[in-house]
Amino acid sequence: MLKWFFKLLALPLGLGLLFLLLMGNPQPEFEPDWLRQFRFSETGECLGQVGHGVWHPHLLSSGANNAEANLPLPGDKLVPAAKVQTTRAVTIEAPAKSIWPWLMQLGYERAGWYAWSPLSGDKEYGLKIESAKQIKPEYQQLKIGDILLSGPGSNKKKGAWTVKMFYQDRALVLYSTIMGPVAVSWAFILEPIDKNSTRLVMRTRSDIGPDQQDGFNQYLVTLGDTARQRSMLEGIKERVEQRSKAKTVPLVEDQE
Secondary structure (H helix, E strand, C coil), X not given: CHHHHHHHHHXXXXXXXXXXXXXXXXCCCXXXXXXXXXXXXXXXXXXXXXXXXXXXXXXXXXXXXXXXXXXXXXXXXXXXXXXXXEEEEEEECCCHHHHHXXXXXXXXXXXXXXXXXXXXXXXXXXXXHCCCCCCCHHHCCCCCCCEEECCCCCECCECEEEEEEEECCCEEEEEEEEECCEEEEEEEEEEEEECCEEEEEEEEEECCCCCCCCHHHHHHXXXXXXXXXXXXXXXXXXXXXXXXXXXXXXXXXXXX
């Protein structure tokens, strides 16, 4: 009896995994219209991020060590009664001053958010959310109170982040009620390791919790958010290190 139970359980689990793999590897030119439309929903976007994490398992872990996860950081007090706190991190082989310009230009209709999106391959939508691969001088000025938009359809009252704290080459903290009455803080902290490497630590705090979401939905949302933020960290890391490497490549003179 138990053997048949596990056989029956294996089928929906297998189909679920296949669906996640499909969601995490978009092929817009071959997909039916209903699936493309589903990707634009909040659930579809979340499942796409989780599926991308299944394809790239390292994105499903936080990347932060225990000390970083428990360290008080700038911006924590913006949501003092946080029910959810997450900390993600990555090591970047560059000094903090080389990473800072990439943080300065964050935001939709600026340089983007550097994260993978299940909608990136969409012909009509993908170009709108494409992230810059260069430092944009026109977006290097930020001040307290500035508004950063999340994406298409967002405005100052919906889908916006407000710059709350700003410490040159050290910390950028955003705050939003992006989810309606739910308050969220989002901090980007640069912790030097030595003169040539830095930890970029990302901290989010929210006053939404298990009493507002059931356990499975909370787990799924957290998993999708982890994959999204880790891909963002990886996007910043890739851009910074490629730029640093390009600056250190010696010129080869023509010997003829």
